[in-house]
Amino acid sequence: MRAARCEVYGGPADIVVRDIEAPEAGPGTVLVDVAAAAVNFPDLLFIADRYQVSVPLPFTPGSEFAGRVAALGEGVEGFEIGDRVHGSVTTGAMAEQVVAPAASVSRVPEGLTMAEAASFRVSYLTAYHSLVTAGELEPDQWVVVLGAAGGVGAACVDLAVRLGAQVIAVASSPERLEVCRGLGARAGIDYSREDLKQRIKEITGEGAHLVVDPVGDRWSEPALRATRWGGRFVTIGFAGGIPSIPLNLVLLKNITVRGVELRTWTQRLPEETARAREHLAELVAQGMRPYVSEVHPLEKVGDALQRVADRVHTGKIVVRMSEEDER
Ligand SMILES: NC(=O)c1ccc[n+]([C@@H]2O[C@H](COP(=O)([O-])OP(=O)(O)OC[C@H]3O[C@@H](n4cnc5c(N)ncnc54)[C@H](OP(=O)(O)O)[C@@H]3O)[C@@H](O)[C@H]2O)c1
Structure with a gap:
């Protein structure tokens, strides 16, 4: 072969x-x-x-x-x-x-299709557990997705929009943000040029209900600072590097920080994973595609x-x- x-x-x-x-x-x-x-x-x-x-x-x-x-x-x-x-x-x-x-x-x-099927399993299951299982996302809530034009990011944008959330996509160029708008993002922030924390606050008023972060690096902290009181911050990857963040930010606004690592989640949470697969298959039947x-x-x-x-x-x-x- x-x-x-x-x-x-x-x-x-x-x-x-x-x-x-x-x-x-x-x-x-x-x-x-x-x-x-x-x-x-x-x-x-x-x-x-x-x-x-x-x-x-x-x-x-x-x-x-x-x-x-x-x-x-x-x-x-x-x-x-x-x-x-x-x-x-x-x-x-x-x-x-x-x-x-x-x-x-x-x-x-x-x-x-086969190309879509090869692109679906990891990115959409990761997106589902991040947004729903860990992120407890509700319709109309503001969710910020970092690295939103990448593989997992685009899946998060698509899925969050379909779940009725208001999505702020964060990416490194106007062209990449345009891709996210095509997936239904309500707003876009170019973190290579704009002040991430300030822009999230301007758009949302009180801050994000949920942040999903596959990038890390110097972007996690401003996104955490722009999370509202009682919000959730879900860390899923470090495409840019692993950040260190002062823990007082979490305490001051009563923020829940969670990690999602798909391999171990699938092994340890079989019922939640089966539910996620079922819901994702329903959304595919309604036209969702990676x-x-x-x-x-x-x-x-x-x-x-x-x-x-x-x-x-x-x-x-x-x-x-x-x-x-x-x-
Ligand atoms: N937790 C899990 O189970 C799980 C599952 C799948 C993937 N992941 C992790 O999630 C991360 C993203 O995966 P992916 O498949 O979405 O990757 P990807 O398609 O390469 O997307 C990553 C995005 O991160 C942004 N980025 C910022 N700084 C970067 C840097 N220094 N190098 C590369 N990209 C950078 C890029 O967008 P901009 O240029 O627009 O900033 C890029 O589009 C990876 O770390 C991966 O290992 C975790």
């Missing part, structure tokens, strides 16, 4: 595409013919050997995929050969076939990774393994 390969640690330009032996489904796993794989920020960390854990060379990058079930390992129930599924792995998704634990694979909600901005063929996987490394992409970038993209 054809597969993207990391043979030396480095950058996107070092990734090659090779013919390698196809994997086989072992006990408890599912073999999937991959149609599409989404690019995620950690893919860049794995190929550079800068992730918390090292993946030994050579390996196939890619952590999110969609495709059809090709074989079931011993003991796996609930799937049929040919089922449209999407799932996550640590690495291995940017290939014509991948093996994943059955628990990390689920059926694609009716209505999503924002896929670019689709690259497998042979151009280096370009796809480079776009994310250069921070020029919006929404999700997908690598396509097959032409299948029927609805």
Whole structure:
């Protein structure tokens, strides 16, 4: 089978595409013919050997995929050969076939293309737990989404708008904010030029009810300072770096700060996660789709990774393994 390969640690330009032996489904796993794989920020960390854990060379990058079930390992129930599924792995998704634990694979909600299905599972479940399970978002409340034009950010904007909230998107250029307006954001703040705290207060009056933060860095503190009394601040990632913030800000305004880390939430909160998946599938049935901005063929996987490394992409970038993209 054809597969993207990391043979030396480095950058996107070092990734090659090779013919390698196809994997086989072992006990408890599912073999999937991959149609599409989404690019995620950690893919860049794995190929550079800068992730918390090292993946030994050579390996196939890619952590999110969609495709059809090709074989079931011993003991796996609930799937049929040919089922449209999407799932996550640590690495291995940017290939014509991948093996994943059955628990990390689920059926694609009716209505999503393969490219959309590959982009949906992690970003929308993270967005759901951040906004609803942890964020306790109510209709008409003001929610501020940092990094709003990125993969998880765009999912948060889209979902929050559909849940009836008033969304303030925060991104680093007018063009990126335009993408967020297209998703239904009520207002936009360019944090590369504007005063984040002041603008949130101007727009909301008393401050945000909820902040969802996948960026961190020097932006978390002004966003926390612009959260209203009794508001919520949900931290989900550090695309810009890990901030340190004085705890008195939390005390003074009785703010609830929560973290959401999808992998452990899914393991430890199965009921909440099942509810989230059900609600997300209903919203997909009503027309909700992840924002896929670019689709690259497998042979151009280096370009796809480079776009994310250069921070020029919006929404999700997908690598396509097959032409299948029927609805
Ligand atoms: N908690 C979870 O379970 C979970 C799940 C998925 C992802 N995440 C994390 O959430 C973060 C965002 O993921 P994503 O998939 O949305 O990534 P992404 O598509 O690359 O988006 C990240 C956004 O952050 C902004 N940003 C600000 N400073 C940055 C910097 N120094 N480098 C790169 N981007 C920067 C960029 O927007 P602007 O240029 O507009 O500022 C970018 O669009 C990552 O840290 C990821 O690991 C967490």
